[in-house]
Amino acid sequence: MKKSVLAATGGIVVAALALSGCSAGSSNDDGKPSGTITVLSNRTDLVDTTFKDYAAQFEKKYPGTNVKFEALTDYEGDAKIRLSSKDYGDALLIPSSTVTKDKYSSYFEPLGKTSDLEKTYRFAGDGSYDGEVYGISTFGSAMGLVINKTVWKDAGITTPPTTQDEYLADLKAIKDETDAVPYYTNYKDGWPLAGLENALGTTQGADARMKLAADKSPWKAGSDQYNIDDMLFKTVSEGLSESDPTTTNWEESKDLLAQGKIGTMALGSWAVSQMQDAAKKAGKSADEIGFWPMPWQTDGKFTSVTTTDKLLAVNKNSKNKATAKAWVNWFINDSGYAKSQGAISPVKADPAPSTLKDFQDIGVQYVELNADPKGEESLLTDIANTSEVDIFGNTYRQKLIDVARGAASGTEESYFATLNKQWAAAKTQVDQ
Template sequence: MNKKLFSLGFVMITSLSLALTGCGSGNNNNNASTATDEPAASAKPDNSGGNAAATTEPAAAGGADISGKITFLTNRTDMIGKEYDEYVKRFNEKYPNIKVEFEASQTDYNQQAKVRMASGELPDVMFIPTIPNSDLPKYFASLDDLGLNDQITFKDFKSYEGKLYGITTGNSTSGIVYNKKAFADAGITEVPKTWDEFLAASEKLKAKGIIPLASNFKDKWPLNNWVYDMPRIIEGKADFPNDKLNSDTPFTMDNGYGKALSLLRELNEKGYLEKDINSTNWEQSKKDIASGKFAMYFLGNWVINQVIDAGTTSDNVGFFPLPYDNSGKPAAALSPDFFYAVSKDSKNIDAAKAFVKWMIEESGYEDFAGFISPLKGKESKLPQLKEFQSTGVQMQEGTPDDAKVTEISNKAQIDIPAIAQEFVLAKDPQKVLDKWNKAWANAKKDLGY
């Protein structure tokens, strides 16, 4: 299923949101999981809610004690009749009296889910669409009794008033996906650990006739990691995007936004991106990375399996953190995908909760989808993620955008990936920042913030 957005139906300024379209995620938020081309950025709740306290297992935790028929509305149409069947077979070894059926979302998952919510006909298990966290109790059952609260990442993203309503299906990070043979052909024997080393490696690739980095600049959404992840990583502050509330000039050359955009601009000026960055092709770029015509992507780990499927082997694809400075201390953003939820009106809530818990703990879905486990500290089985984690990278767990940030950004018509396009191509990038700072300040004033 291919929907282009990542996200995810993209909220103008969401630091974790992307609508997936062909990669391993797909939602109109920031968390999604569908076989699409784009990443599913992170879901941005309108209000974050409180922490959910860890509790005990559900009353009927024993497999044979729980029975019923449940339906799971999924956007992973590619898994129906295949991987999902295998999951159910294993699930029924533990829960023999639960029948699981799958309903495919053939269109925009976010919109379809909202229609179902409005009609009051929700499936037993589904992914949470883009709704305010204050609405979660209206539609979904608390998941605090699954005993996972202390083990899961992003537990506050889909919580409200101390209760947990959604658990991420898996997490993504951004980094350099690279063709190992292209590196070897260019004489690069170690992955770069500093920005200067990254530039030197890019120069070697260019000299060998290999395009160092595929940016897919024209398509805009592939720039999401540069503008949503990099600024907060550079600042070392997960909620850096919310600092805009305290400023009339949030975009400056010397803060995370300006520094991140300047990295991309430098790569273009040195000829390390596509020769014509305004005529790139997403589908072809995956083949070009696989063949070694291009050496690198700066994207989420979701693209790794797509590169392999485009014509290479797993052992030829690597993944390492982008060294954005010369400190030699790698850091990367961690963002959630779609969030599982259970309908509060389900006739078989215990069965639905048992299925969600099993999917999180035992299915192995995160490895299939190319995600990092939603469980804290669980090491990935994917060799590329093992390589990434072996660098000692510090993972920064993202936080939701403040609802006021989204409101101001939407009124100002701020689209940060589009700002990146302007910035990279402008004769005077400062004028680009000045223009959008003015738009931000005017919108902020008009809204009374």
């Protein structure tokens, strides 16, 4: 298992992105930032505030430049449509659910060699294909449980559960001893269910993606895929989640957890600062919000998978690649965006965020998944797409919840058998 502990201190000067040369035909192709660029973003909540400040700082550093933002509410869906034309901004976040790595060069400008950039940046492999990096991580997260410590303490629990059985027993104690909903699925918004896949590798290690691609029946005891979905199924089937998941609301859920009306949500560490902000707005202490590891230990140690969030890229059809590349470089290295989100900086030299203090105190070890082998970069996605089991999406987990709560026919065993059958057939087809 490839394990590493995030650096606790920084202080060294990091190298700028080794941005490669631009192709002929661009109006601004001499490497000098100037003129206007449009940046596509999924942060509808920040484009008129924080990002506007970022633009002002960037424009001050590069006189004669102008940064405009275009926020997309349904980023993945809208960006997919935009990619069918050349009109998808100058810099943008790669829509990961629709663009596989083997297609990166069709849409995005290379930013440098993987072998060079991985020395400075975390998650370089996530944005690379065939030795070239096309997208740089905006920030990273560690996977775990965002909790209201007061709720857990009122239920008599002050240390993180070390097994799934202990975890379910703790949720039951919250249900019995408090008025809080033990666990909140965020079923309706969906994307938090997709985020559960970021726990892949918690017990199976850095090669978990290729292990999943090689497995004809991943929904069986002992695999990460089984652990993730079995825990969700049992949480719902045992009545430990919200009574009507079809009415969940992400923005409201932050306030509910901060106020102690929800005990737990499985999310990336990026969510901690948002919950802490919600707590402060509710007149409560940010210290009430905690972050514990997923309840599966390996050799008596907790492990958390660190994953990238969105990848920032440059449109290969941009007429202003020089300024777009300068924006990517500045945003990643100088904006402080990752720190503002309480997230893991993509810059290896930067310190670990305060949101991971609980992990540091517990001694959680970190796993960063290995890059897929050359020639197999799209293998796992191809199997998932062919099987129509959207392991990186939310549809099949919404169905899982429906089965668990009795709103759809079947049992956990029958549903997992169906998933395994679809997966095996798809693997056979893709392997041919």
